[in-house]
Every structure is written in C-alpha cells, then in structure tokens.
Amino acid sequence: MDRRSLLLGIGAASLSGAAKAADAQIPPRRGASSFPLADELDERIYKAMRRLSAATGLAVAVYSPDGTYARGFGVTELRAGRPVDADTCFYIGSSTKPLTALTLATMAHRGALDLAAPIARWAEAAPFPAEVRAGEVTLRHLLAHISGISCDPIGFRVAFSGQHDPATLWRLLAACTVDTEAPPGTFHYTNIGYNIATLLTDRHFGRPWQDMLERELFGPARMRHASARMSRARREGWPVARPHVALPEGVTPIGLQKDDATMHSAGGVIMSAHDAVRWLELMSEAGAIGGRQIVPAAAVLATRAPIAALRAEFAGYTRTAYGLGWYHVPFRDELMLHHLGGFAGARAHVSYIPARRIGVAAFVNDSSAATELTDAIADYVYDRTARRADAVQVFDARIEQLVIARDRLYAKITADRAARAARRSTLTRPMQEYAGRYCNDAFGEIEVSASARSLDIHFGAMRALAEPSPEPETVRVELVPMQGERIGFVDGGSALRYRGAIYTRIRA
DSSP states (O other), X not given: OOHHHHHHHOOOOOOOTTSOXXXXXXXXXXXXXXXXXXXXXXXXXXXXXXXXXXXXXXXXXXXXXXXXXXXXXXXXXXXXXXXXXXXXXXXXXXXXXXXXXXXXXXXXHTTSOOTTSXXXXXXXXXXXXXXXOTTTOBHHHHHTTOSOEEOHHHHHIIIIIOOOOHHHHHHGGGGOEXXXXXXXXXXXXXXXXXXXXXXXXXXXXXXXXXXXXXXXXXXXXXXXTOBSOHHHXXXXXXOBOOOEEEETTEEEEOSOOOOGGGOBTTXXXXXXXXXXXXXXXXXXXXXXXXXXXXXXXXXXXXXXXXXXEEEEEETTEEEEEEOSSOEEEEETTEEEEEEXXXXXXXXEXXXXXXXXXXXXXXXESBSSTTTTHHHHHHHXXXXXXXXXXXXXXXXXXXXXXXXXXXXXXXXXXHHHHHHHHTOOOOOOSOGGGGOEEEEETTTEEEEEEEOXXXXXXEETTEEXXXXXXXXXTEEEEEEXXXXXXXXXXXXXGTEEEETTEEEEEEEO
C-alpha cells in the first residue's frame, strides 16, 4: 500500500477525552481539489497535526488561478468523532471584519450610504456624548479603528455575555467615551468601531447587519454554509466545529459556545472551507467569482487601500497599515492582506496576495496550542506556489517552534494549577451570603449561586465555578476558558467588582 492510500485509509476514530492527543489518529482530508499541490499539502498538514497533537479539527481553503483546494481534517467534536469536511462550519472570529467592511463598502459604492459622512449626520438620534465628536467621526474611521471612540459595555455585551437587545445597545451609545489609549486619527484595534457602525446602519436601514451580509455577499457569492446566525446553522443541520482547548492531559471540549446573541459584526460569522474558497476568489479577483462580477471591483479595491499607518508585530507578522477590514503585511517580497480571528476554542487565518491573485484560509477549533498552525499552513502555500526553495524547511521549523511553544504552555498550565490548588478561600462569610443577582446598568447582570464549598457564577452566556483567590474577599473565575479573572465582593457582599465595574446586589 502506498503512502497516499495509507493516509486515505485511516479511519475517523472517536477520541477519548482522557487520551493524549498525541496518541490519537487524525482522520484524513476530505474534500475536492484542483490545486496542483493538493497531495503535498495534504501530507504536510497531516504530519503537522500529528506532530503538534493539539488540533481537534481543521479546515483549509486555497484559491489560485491554477486551481482550488477545500479540505477538512480531524473531527468536529472530540467525543462525537464526526469528521470535518469541506462543508463543516468554523467560527472565524475577527476574520468577520473584512466581510462587514466589504458589505458597507458595496452599499457605499451604489450610494446607499456615505462612508465619509459624519455619523451624526445620518444617525441624528444617536445619544453620543459630545466629547466623542460624532459630528466629525465617520463610518470609515470606525471601520479603520481610528475613531478615537471606546465603549466597553457594548463590546462586552455583544461579544461575551449576550445580554442585550437593540434598545439597550442604542441606549448604551451614551456610555461611549474618548479612547484614552488612542486619540481620534490614531490606530487602536478594537471591536467597538464595527459594533457602533452596524448599530447605526441597523437603525438607519431598519434591517440587521446579518441580513445585509446575506444580501450583499453570502447570497450573491453562493456561499452555502456561511452565516452570521448560529441559529440558522443549527436549524438547518449544518455541521459546526465545537470549540476545544488543548491541555496537558489532552484536548477537551469547552462549554462556552457562540450563539446569535454573541455573534456580532466585528466577530460573528461561521464559514466552511468551500465558502472560504469563494470568499478568497472574490477578494483575489476584485469582486468576481467564476468570471461573474459579484460585487463592484471598486468596492473591493476600496477595502484594500491603506487608511491607518502602523507598525505592529503579531503572530510572526509585521503589520504596516490597516484599510477597511484588512491588515497590510509584507510577506517575503510580496504584499499580503490578512485578518486573523480568535475566541475561546477557535482560531482563523484569512489572507490573500493581490499581485498573484491567490488566497488561503485556515480554521481550527482550538484556541491554545494549535492556533498558529493556521498561519503556518498559509505561509507554506504562499512559499510553495512562489517556488521558494526553503518552503519546506521554513514550514518544518515553524511546526517545531509550535511544539516548543505547546510544551511551554503545558508547563505553565501545570504550574499554575499547582499554585491554585494550594490556595485557601479568602471569603469571610458563609457561601450562601454571597448568593444573589448583581446588576450594573452598563454591563448587565451577574447571577451568583452557592453550595457549601463553592460559588457558581453565571453571566449571560458565560458560566464558571469560582476558585480561591489570594486577595481578601475575592474569587478566581474563568468565564472565558483559559482566561483567569477575579471577582471581588465589597461591603459584605452587597456588591461585587468585575473588570473594574461595580455590580450592586438587587436580590439575595
């Protein structure tokens, strides 16, 4: 039996949550391809997943003038063992931003809105404080992260807790402040510009941004398994990769999962490898798919144009500018446009090189050790298609670096767990005296329930059991998996403090 036949013959075995991922067999790739390097890429990805032993599922898409590639590897969920294929949906996090930006750029091209108009001019009823200068800030500023506006309550509700409705979010525009880290005109990457932009367009056009993405992009581009609504995927039975995290004892599913309330315009799309191929073709071919113009070329070119200058290092890339949803990244001797995305249990890489009309997307349902595998795969495709002699060497070295980073992460997790296990509670009252509902008008409501030994913290879509924390009257929580935070109780449990905000207890 040859190597390729052996690869294709490996079964989609269900993996035990207690087993080491290194001992797990990763199912073979699934999906069609006309990409000349398909077999080679299959083998590279397969070997990297086995070497890294951290990724549960992976989807990879390539568009090039020479052919396309759409593959799925691994499983959607560790315990169920359902194979990932080219129609499996992955949450793409902030890689949503280019989709939102192109939607608004397309509408601007046909005159439905003006990206350069002050937001106060066409959203006169918006309750912005005077200091944020709504008469000067434009949609373009919001989409390019140079508006100088901050609004933590809106950003938190739409991305994390899900405690919101249109009236609440509109009211919270009054909570906007001047960004103390970056004055107007200065680049500062956050979600809030996109969140505010679509709050305004939702109210102005009387339809939600999710419908606009469907009307302007997903429908015309025939992206069959791409959506900004998780409920649609569940209702129609789409396969969706569940979030996981790689830990020293093995890969395990996590409880925090996206739903409609936490799918927002800065990070709220699911997409399959098949759909990613079409998205990459649309961007690489200036708005055309299969020779048919889907969106105006001018709209695509507008998103490519640099708006904000910067110099920032992230995931091994040097970013030099930001346009409408895309970072400008010098890659070797070429210009790459990219946007990465991440959340608990999800990581995405979406990029393209306009000069060669080639693009790559890679999605993984992990947020720890396997995240930068997505970047390594994309870089390898660009290097091999450019016929760079060191492509294999660079890729293999990158995987070994990821293995080293994985081992360091596991060591850190192990040491942190040991330190936490030695802690004793600093709470001075019986657990039941901390139970109740705590409210902050800007951020929402936290429910605290108690057992004899622990507190259960429930904040909208997030939930965690509290652990001891060293500071007096505090507990440690992971409302977002792998992100330890502290909650402090004040005034004998009549209030609590979380992320700097005070929540008053309104019911014991």
